[in-house]
Amino acid sequence: METKTIFEKSVKDRIGYSLSECEIEKRIEDIFPDNILRNNTPNLPEVSELDAMQHYIEISAKNHFIEKGFYPLGSCTMKYNPKINDIVNILSGLTNLHPFQPEDTIQGALQIMYELQKDLAEISGMADVSLQPVAGAHGEFVGANIIYNYHKNKGNTKTKIIMPDSSHGTNPATSALHGYKVIEIKSNSDGKVDINALQQVIDDDVAGFMLTNPNTLGIFETDVKEIAEIIHSVDGLMYMDGANLNAMLGYIRPGDIGFDIVHFNLHKTFSTPHGGGGPGGGGIGVTEKLADFLPYPLVKKERDRYFLNYEIKNSIGKVHTFYGNFLVMARAYIYLKMLGEKGLRRVTENAVINSNYLMVKLKVHYPVPYQKDVMHEFVASGERFKQYGVKTLDIAKRLLDYGFHAPTIYFPLIVHEALMIEPTETESKETLDGFIEAMIKIAEESETNPEKLKNAPTNTPIGRLDEAAAIKNLDIKFTFYNEIT
Numbered sequence: 001m002e003t004k005t006i007f008e009k010s011v012k013d014r015i016g017y018s019l020s021e022c023e024i025e026k027r028i029e030d031i032f033p034d035n036i037l038r039n040n041t042p043n044l045p046e047v048s049e050l051d052a053m054q055h056y057i058e059i060s061a062k063n064h065f066i067e068k069g070f071y072p073l074g075s076c077t078m079k080y081n082p083k084i085n086d087i088v089n090i091l092s093g094l095t096n097l098h099p100f101q102p103e104d105t106i107q108g109a110l111q112i113m114y115e116l117q118k119d120l121a122e123i124s125g126m127a128d129v130s131l132q133p134v135a136g137a138h139g140e141f142v143g144a145n146i147i148y149n150y151h152k153n154k155g156n157t158k159t160k161i162i163m164p165d166s167s168h169g170t171n172p173a174t175s176a177l178h179g180y181k182v183i184e185i186k187s188n189s190d191g192k193v194d195i196n197a198l199q200q201v202i203d204d205d206v207a208g209f210m211l212t213n214p215n216t217l218g219i220f221e222t223d224v225k226e227i228a229e230i231i232h233s234v235d236g237l238m239y240m241d242g243a244n245l246n247a248m249l250g251y252i253r254p255g256d257i258g259f260d261i262v263h264f265n266l267h268k269t270f271s272t273p274h275g276g277g278g279p280g281g282g283g284i285g286v287t288e289k290l291a292d293f294l295p296y297p298l299v300k301k302e303r304d305r306y307f308l309n310y311e312i313k314n315s316i317g318k319v320h321t322f323y324g325n326f327l328v329m330a331r332a333y334i335y336l337k338m339l340g341e342k343g344l345r346r347v348t349e350n351a352v353i354n355s356n357y358l359m360v361k362l363k364v365h366y367p368v369p370y371q372k373d374v375m376h377e378f379v380a381s382g383e384r385f386k387q388y389g390v391k392t393l394d395i396a397k398r399l400l401d402y403g404f405h406a407p408t409i410y411f412p413l414i415v416h417e418a419l420m421i422e423p424t425e426t427e428s429k430e431t432l433d434g435f436i437e438a439m440i441k442i443a444e445e446s447e448t449n450p451e452k453l454k455n456a457p458t459n460t461p462i463g464r465l466d467e468a469a470a471i472k473n474l475d476i477k478f479t480f481y482n483e484i485t
Ligand SMILES: Cc1ncc(COP(=O)(O)O)c(C=O)c1O
Pocket: 075, 076, 134, 135, 136, 137, 138, 168, 170, 212, 241, 243, 244, 265, 280, 282
């Protein structure tokens, strides 16, 4: 049955809630001038509460989400976010706060932020942390800004940032936005930074080095100390894209191996929901020599009192309204407190074990070009299926028929027909085995019945979409009946 929009389900004069006559309504005309009052009632759907509930349940059931099934979207860490995070976050003590409240009345909220800053600093080996950035890319942007201001403050005029070809797309984008020239170096045959290639491009013009670690091949960069020595020898700064931190928690601290700056994706590693571009949390940590450049305000503590510190000597200023996404921070805080040190180590252990288990079971069917030091995700290739006319896209679509979300595909670019698989630490062995079974069946189908894959998905509420047309002819505006004439 075709799904209608909630506006198409609207029935004139049907009511969801009715409120008793409101006195203030009578005074509205007295309060506001005529020219800002609307002449018509707004175009709201007229439905009952149940109609509304059924509508949204119906459309959500068409979607794929982590509570419905496995979601191994590489690089995106689609892990289960414990519901306790949400339960705590609807407490009125957190939701009814206003950012303009006097500090004395928000001591609890400031304590949450303060302790989160401290915990993230401890986890990453950094001196201080700002929670203001609201996405990973935003954290990187702030990091590039700190690199720029650090050099400006010293009178350096450096123009280049180096990064490997395995870096996440946001790394070159944020550096370039700051006017830096991005120097890309090739990875070596293990999929890691090629030190020789680095040595060939290093000079005094280098402002910094950006490294995603583990990188987008899911591989741990083992030569960070050597890279840091080279970069620091020209007074460059080491930036770690820490979006993949769930492969390191409690085992490796970026600050201990030579990084000067790191960002955290709270909405990945620390189990806060992904918000389709926001609200997220992309906090950023820095070493002692950069602490004075962090955005203000930072939450500080003096005796028993928490306060917002705006007096940071070389601060790059504010990078978001107020303090960032507070309820995202509160979720990450609960997650950290629930797990504790031991729990965080187990997150990493399980993320890495799950990924390696899948890789070993699947690599016979889907070759994995880079296998050494694979951590929480790995990248397989669907190249061999091209001989049967099957593309990686077809494999991804067919997985939906088996009830699994597809892995990330065609990224990173250095693997042809890439399938980037990240199981995360929250999935059980039974789920992983089910996924392995489906992937093996699909590999067989590619040879015996490729048409089945090319037409997939066929068991889902909506079949294969024309994605190119959807992008080129984007139309997401609903036209109301009274706008047609
Ligand atoms: C390695 C890496 N870096 C950066 C980002 C960007 O993070 P965000 O989407 O929050 O901007 C991501 C996103 O998942 C990522 O996987």
